Amino acid sequence: MTDLSELDVQNLRHLIGGYETTHCKMQDYAHEAQDPQVKQFFQKSAQSAMETKQQLMQFLR
Template structure:
């Protein structure tokens, strides 16, 4: 793996934190949702955010 520049590392960390926050929000929305379809929508969005975050973390 090639070395990351300081700027690339900062950008990567920023993206990871953003996806982590999105995952937390989507999980919270899913827990609060009354409608089952809405709940599933937010659960899938949370899962997608988690997967993307994990993929980005592989670059660290």
């Protein structure tokens, strides 16, 4: 793997933080949703955000 520049690392951290925020919000929205389809949509969105965050974190190792 190629060494990352300081700017690359900063950008990755910014993206990771954004996906963490999205994950938390989607979980909250899913918790509050009454409609099962809406709840499922937010749950899937939360899972997707977490998976993307984890993929991005691989670049920091």
